[in-house]
Amino acid sequence: ELARRTPVLANIRPTGQYLMEDFYYAGGLRAMLKELGELIDGAQRTVNGRTLGENIGEAEIFNDEVIRRRVTPVMPDTGLAVLRGNLAPDGAVIKPGAADPSLHVHTGRAVVFRDYNDMAARIDDDALDIDAQCVIVLQHAGPVGAPGMPEWGQLPIPKKLLQQGVRDMVRISDARMSGTSYGACVLHVAPESFIGGPLALVRDGDLIELDVPQRKLNVLITDDELARRKAQWVAPAPRFTRGYGAMHQIHVMQADKGCDFDFLQRDGAGDATTNGEPEIH
The missing domain is CATH 3.50.30.80 (IlvD/EDD C-terminal domain-like)
Structure with a gap:
């Protein structure tokens, strides 16, 4: 859904012509995010305490062949x-x-x-x-x-x-x-x-x-x-029978779930105590 409405602006390989170094000198990620405009939620607060909008507010594109404008994207959508x-x-x-x-x-x-x-x-x-x-x-x-x-x-x-x-x-x-x-x-x-x-x-x-x-x-x-x-179909023999490998093959989730461990998932219910956070003394 996101890919269908998001243009590809970075004219870098393999989708485009240039290298990541060229992207950096053209303004980098901040400049590209700013050009995406309302597609980016600038109100979200980031790790430095400022919002994303504040972090990219002064960014500019120095080469709009490498970082395209939204009116001339590399692809109008479907980056993925x-x-x-x-x-x-x-x-x-x-x-x-x-x-x-x-x-x-x-x-x-x-x-x-x-x-x-x-x-x-x-x-x-x-x-x-x-x-x-x-x-x-x-x-x-x-x-x-x-x-x-x-x-x-x-x-x-x-x-x-x-x-x-x-x-x-x-x-x-x-x-x-x-x-x-x-x-x-x-x-x-x-x-x-x-x-x-x-x-x-x-x-x-x-x-x-x-x-x-x-x-x-x-x-x-x-x-x-x-x-x-x-x-x-006959299931292949397990790759591991003990140790971290065995734990991994039992608990790792599939690609569409992010390959996370199932025991790290939260169901949205409960507080820190019921989710197993240790006491700190």
């Missing part, structure tokens, strides 16, 4: 898009401006890697059955499965396709990626594959549909077939 469908019931994320526009609406054959090591071992194999229209799928890269949802989401393009001039492909995972990474990379698929999310049920050759304008992400199989695969 949240996708949903039978492949991501709880959502997935893509950065449309960082992807080849021709891939915003795309259907392709899945090439599935069961984990990062499988991908690393086979991605550059000349015998890999893959072409530029395929959709690369990486499983077991989420909060529990990796573990820790690492920055594996910018999956590599096979060497033999790079040699043919291919520079972008649709890539899907339950991992994340750096904000400076680029490509048609669908990330944060929830629920993740390691705990039995639909991403775990994708097989080589399945057709996958990506439709950014319609916010869709689907594997094109019937509900009955999806249910049959789910019934046959």
Whole structure:
């Protein structure tokens, strides 16, 4: 909802042309926030005791090619898009401006890697059955499965396709990626594959549909077939049996919940005493 009404003003890579250093010299974050105007709640108080509006009140843009004005944005909206469908019931994320526009609406054959090591071992194999229209799928890269949802989401393009001039492909995972990474990379698929999310049920050759304008992400199989695969799915062995790793895999929440620990959540009821704050003497 926020992305649909917020323009992209920072003309920096991967969505734009310039570097973060250029953004700094053009006025930086304060200048960009000020240009967003009423989209920013300037009444909110910040850590220095002043409101956000007071902190950015004197900011100015020194280069409006790097930090665009609202009348000439890099993109009028959709800096991020949240996708949903039978492949991501709880959502997935893509950065449309960082992807080849021709891939915003795309259907392709899945090439599935069961984990990062499988991908690393086979991605550059000349015998890999893959072409530029395929959709690369990486499983077991989420909060529990990796573990820790690492920055594996910018999956590599096979060497033999790079040699043919291919520079972008649709890539899907339950991992994340750096904000400076680029490509048609669908990330944060929830629920993740390691705990039995639909991403775990994708097989080589399945057709996958990506439709950014319609916010869709689907594997094109019937509900009955999806249910049959789910019934046959066998949960992988736990990554850890003791220590912090075991606690993490039991209590970490999914990407759509922020990968927080469930025991750190508050239900909004009670006071500091009932929420376990210690006495201080």
